[in-house]
Structure formats: structure tokens, C-alpha cells
Amino acid sequence: MLSRGQVAAPPAFVRLAAHPLRWRLLTELAHSDYRVRELVARVDQPQNLVSYHLRLLRGGGLVTATRSSFDGRDSYYHLDLDRCAHALTDSGAALHPALRRVAETPIPPAEQQWSRRIAVLFVCTGNSARSPIAEALLRHHTAGHVAVSSAGSRPKSRLHPNAIRVLREIGIDIPSQRPQHLDTLAGATFDHVITLCDRAREACPEFPHRTRRAHWSIPDPTAAEDGDQADYLAFQRTAADIDTRIRHLLPVLTATDQEKDQP
Structure with a gap:
């Protein structure tokens, strides 16, 4: 006192x-x-x-x-x-x-009616873990109202099994998704391009039309592999980190949508 x-x-x-x-x-x-x-x-x-x-x-x-x-x-x-x-x-x-404001109140998902379709691209090296997890989570949180893609600078042949598993735990199923190369998106237009891998950031090309770039420096969960078995806890930490960042991205996308709707 x-x-x-x-x-x-x-x-x-x-x-x-x-x-x-x-x-x-x-x-x-x-x-x-x-x-x-x-x-x-x-x-x-x-x-x-x-x-x-x-x-x-x-x-x-x-x-x-x-x-x-x-x-x-x-x-x-x-x-x-x-x-x-x-x-x-x-x-x-x-x-x-x-x-006082309740900090624990979650950032509301973009369940609003989007006036225009926002396009977001997530990029990592192999497009087998971090970027497909981000793609799936953003699509999930926006109920498909955002056009979201992912790609890699050196894509693997398939998604990592633990990336599929960690998403399945929260009710998202992506077994048919396949990694794709950045080159397949040449000429495409995106409102936001977000790199999740430090190496991919260096290799990611510039995109036209005032694309907003951001970088999320997220460790590669496959780096914790022991032989053929990856440390699944690393994937859980990665998914949690990405999900937090996605929640904070939603208001940014809302603002982008409102800006595009202005004459």
C-alpha cells in the first residue's frame, strides 16, 4: 500500500x-x-x-x-x-x-464474410513439414476463405509422416497433399508471402504486385531425427508455434482484405 x-x-x-x-x-x-x-x-x-x-x-x-x-x-x-x-x-x-482486458481471449478466427479472396503463400525448403502445416492451419482457421498455398525451394518427394500426424491430432487431414516447387508458382499473385525457413528465405524469389513479405524463423522439426524416427515432440512444438503465429496473422489478413475493398 x-x-x-x-x-x-x-x-x-x-x-x-x-x-x-x-x-x-x-x-x-x-x-x-x-x-x-x-x-x-x-x-x-x-x-x-x-x-x-x-x-x-x-x-x-x-x-x-x-x-x-x-x-x-x-x-x-x-x-x-x-x-x-x-x-x-x-x-x-x-x-x-x-x-483490464482479458489477454487470454483468443484472436477471433476470420469467420467474417471476406469481401475479396486474400492469397497467402508459405515457403520452406522441403515443403514437407513447416509450410504445409502452416498452409493447413491457416485454411482451417479461415474456413477456406483465404486462398492459401505452400511451396519449397527444394521440395521433398512427400510430406513428412509426422506433419500429417500432428495435423490429424487437431482434426485436419492432408494425406493427399504433395510438396511442390516454388517454380510452379511463377507468375502467381500473392498478397502475403511468408518464409518459415532461414534457408528458404534466401532462395525465395520476389513476387510482383506489392506482395507483403514476412519471415518466421522456425527450426526444422526433422532436424531432431534419430535415424528414420523423427522426434515427434519437435513437430508438436513446431505446430504450436505456427498456430500461435497464424492466430496473430488473422487480423493482418483482415486489414489486407479491407484495404483491397477500398476504392
Whole structure:
């Protein structure tokens, strides 16, 4: 209980996010995972300064880092939007109970009537695990109202059995789906292209017509294989990570749909 004249310190999230450079970094990472040098270019600040503020954001639990599978000397930074939602809820409640919002309320699926069909492409290297999982989850969450595809820069001959299994656990069946090469989509138009593999990001071509690019740096679940048996827990973690990102993508797609509907 504070005595008269005492003022409570601002919540940790407010102290972290209020700094102009840290807010800019959070804004950039809200749309895509980036490497340090990319963030340096986007915010136009020295690398040592950007790295310093990224360390503070990591220390506050808002940002995580994963080693790049393309170049082990690099790391990709990722914004934990769920943790940000909880932090915002706590910050509002600290100011006044009437400002509390329930962070656990799920982002509503796009069960709305879409005015136009949004096209989304997910890309990874083999198109056998991460990108088909993302494709299936987005189609599931939007009840087919989004035109979603997936492809690989070096596609495998078939989907990984554990990708099929992990989706089947949540009621999605894709046994007839086959990996396809990025080249088969040459000339196609997409509103959003999202790479889920650090190597595929380097190989993914540019798409015309103001396509919005984003990168989700998600570890390859097949890398945990022991002989012919993959670590199924890795696939469960991958599917959970992708599902969280898909939930946060839905409002972005809603905004895209509204923009396209404007004259």
C-alpha cells in the first residue's frame, strides 16, 4: 500500500516499450523476424545501440532469439506477441481496474464474410513439414476463405509422416497433399508471402504486385531425427508455434482484405 505522496513505478512493459528506439524495434518485429543487421538498417541506428536495446527487450521477455539455420553466425529475433498482450493487460490494470482486458481471449478466427479472396503463400525448403502445416492451419482457421498455398525451394518427394500426424491430432487431414516447387508458382499473385525457413528465405524469389513479405524463423522439426524416427515432440512444438503465429496473422489478413475493398 502506497502512502500519500508516493507514486508507483510504471510497469516493466511501460518502461521497456516507452523508449523510442525500443518501440521502433518492437514495431518492426511485430511484422517479421529479423537479424540484427536488418534491424540496424530498418531503424537507421548503430549496431551496438540496436544490440543493447535488443538485450533489454530479451531480458524483459518480450523478444527471443534463435540461431539462423542458414548462417550459424546470425540470429533471428522474434517478438512474443502473446507475452506483449499479457504485459499490456497488466499495465492497464496497474493504472485502473477498468482498463483490464482479458489477454487470454483468443484472436477471433476470420469467420467474417471476406469481401475479396486474400492469397497467402508459405515457403520452406522441403515443403514437407513447416509450410504445409502452416498452409493447413491457416485454411482451417479461415474456413477456406483465404486462398492459401505452400511451396519449397527444394521440395521433398512427400510430406513428412509426422506433419500429417500432428495435423490429424487437431482434426485436419492432408494425406493427399504433395510438396511442390516454388517454380510452379511463377507468375502467381500473392498478397502475403511468408518464409518459415532461414534457408528458404534466401532462395525465395520476389513476387510482383506489392506482395507483403514476412519471415518466421522456425527450426526444422526433422532436424531432431534419430535415424528414420523423427522426434515427434519437435513437430508438436513446431505446430504450436505456427498456430500461435497464424492466430496473430488473422487480423493482418483482415486489414489486407479491407484495404483491397477500398476504392
